[in-house]
Amino acid sequence: MVSARGPRWQQFLQELVMVAGTSASAYFLIRYLISRLDFDPESQKKEEQRRKSAAILRRLDGGEESDEDSPRKEGKRGRGQKRGDLVLNQYEQAIAMDVVAPDDIPVSFEDIGGLDEIIEELKESIIYPLTMPHLYASTSSLLTAPSGVLLYGPPGCGKTMLAKALAHESGACFINLHISTLTEKWYGDSNKLVNAVFSLARKLQPSIVFIDEIDAVLGTRRSGEHEASGMVKAEFMTHWDGLTSANSSGEPQRVVVMGATNRIQDIDEAILRRMPKKFPVVLPPPQQRRRILSLILKDTKVDRENFDLDSIINRTEAMSGSDIKELCRDAAMAPVRELIREKKAAGLQMTSVDPKEVRGLRTEDFFSRPGGVRSIPSSAQLRPPVKTSSEKEWSTESDAISEVDTRPSAEMAEPPE
Structure with a gap:
């Protein structure tokens, strides 16, 4: 009886250990799989x-x-x-x-x-x-x-x-x-x-x-x-x-x-x-347009002899600050486009173009080209520009680097600081 009872308890313990091990393995396996699942798509x-x-x-x-x-x-x-x-x-x-x-x-x-x-x-x-x-x-x-x-x-x-x-x-x-x-x-x-x-x-x-x-x-x-x-x-x-x-x-x-x-x-x-x-915040008045133009063109090369700031100010009366910026950006492309066409006409490659050869910005670059930003006609265009005694000479950063121009430049006016 004792000898028969011994193997039976051993068999029971072995089965118990197998069931416990299988259950633990299944638990950790299911837990791992659940952790890998993404229940929240976000x-x-x-x-x-x-x-x-x-x-x-x-x-x-x-x-x-x-x-x-x-x-x-x-x-x-x-x-x-x-x-x-x-x-x-x-x-x-x-x-x-x-x-x-x-x-x-x-x-x-x-x-x-x-x-x-x-x-x-x-x-x-x-x-x-x-x-x-x-x-x-x-x-x-x-x-x-x-x-x-x-x-x-x-x-x-x-x-x-x-x-x-x-x-x-x-x-x-x-x-x-x-x-x-x-x-x-x-x-x-x-x-x-x-x-x-x-x-x-x-x-x-x-x-x-x-x-x-x-x-x-x-x-x-x-x-x-x-x-x-x-x-x-x-x-x-x-x-x-x-x-x-x-x-x-x-x-x-x-x-x-x-x-x-x-x-x-x-x-x-x-x-x-x-x-x-x-x-x-309304459309800029003349003095504000002067300040806007001076900020936008502060690092732009300008042809003083053919640039009239007051004319541009008068012809942009009904334009916003964003329109004036686009007008200046479009006008600044004119000298570069002109130089490229000259080089192409002379049969030169574009790699030989020197940036220093680009001419300064002129008044005609703002309004004379098709496809550019057009100013809205206003009554101010019919009046001659009136300058006050407080307006000073206006210059850009490129002018400060270049040689001093001794010729009179009364056409340019500096915005107030």
């Missing part, structure tokens, strides 16, 4: 957003460590937590992809021709209250940055360029919000993204949220509008000027929403109410 996209958003926030921290002489760094000193250490959810990570570091924008207020009054108002009412709140709040609780700023006017007059310069000069966290960022296929995700815009802006404050073509996102609400669009606008206004517009201590959030549009009549009235600062 997991790679979310992981990429996480890495890129973290890199952008670290870039903001790196920008604060240099150039401490800049006034925009003054308001950031003493910040305890680094921006790269912030914990963001998936929606805030998606919005962080639109964050732009101020040092990455190569546009400053000096690169804008004219608009001096608007630039000074932006500095005094937005940049200084955002970056130096202690200076303003110590005098009155009313001395804070406005909740919203609107730039409106015809296309090509410099609205977006003003926003770029503001982002560079202010040093505040600049969120260049794109319409595609707020557009999601899942119902309700767009509202969560709007919530993430303001939650991220509060974490990174002082912040400026810029929306180009704001009329496309926050247009007038209508009865036949899609439900999702109306909810996005309601969510935007709730966070913009609602119960969450101040922190726990009652201090107003240092977040400014800036919009640009050329269709101000299509923006909802409730949105316009939240933008108390409205700046019309």
Whole structure:
């Protein structure tokens, strides 16, 4: 009995060990296969957003460590937590992809021709209250940055360029919000993204949220509008000027929403109410066109004897800054095209063309060629150019390098510094 009972227990133990080993092997195999399966099709996209958003926030921290002489760094000193250490959810990570570091924008207020009054108002009412709140709040609780700023006017007059310069000069966290960022296929995700815009802006404050073509996102609400669009606008206004517009201590959030549009009549009235600062960016007047031309042509070779700056200023009365830039770009091709045709007519190869042989820019290059940008006729073309005593001699950088011209150049006028 004992001898028969012994092999039976041994057989039972062997079977138990085999079952346990098989079960453990199957468990780890199934666990491994499940871990390899991707149940979330957007997991790679979310992981990429996480890495890129973290890199952008670290870039903001790196920008604060240099150039401490800049006034925009003054308001950031003493910040305890680094921006790269912030914990963001998936929606805030998606919005962080639109964050732009101020040092990455190569546009400053000096690169804008004219608009001096608007630039000074932006500095005094937005940049200084955002970056130096202690200076303003110590005098009155009313001395804070406005909740919203609107730039409106015809296309090509410099609205977006003003926003770029503001982002560079202010040093505040600049969120260049794109319409595609707020557009999601899942119902309700767009509202969560709007919530993430303001939650991220509060974490990174002082912040400026810029929306180009704001009329496309926050247009007038209508009865036949899609439900999702109306909810996005309601969510935007709730966070913009609602119960969450101040922190726990009652201090107003240092977040400014800036919009640009050329269709101000299509923006909802409730949105316009939240933008108390409205700046019309209109077509440039003569003095501003002079400044624009001087900035565009500062490194261009000019034929002084055949170049009349006042004539160009008068004939571009109804043109925007963008039109003037395209006009100058198209005119600058004329001397190069002329030299190429001369070399081809002489039977020379293009490799033998010397850039120094390109002649200077002339007035006729702007308006005499077919296919170029045409100026809109105006009454100013019928009047002779009138020069004031404050206008000085105008020159480009190429003229400063070349030999001194002793001949009179009264036709050229220098814009004010």
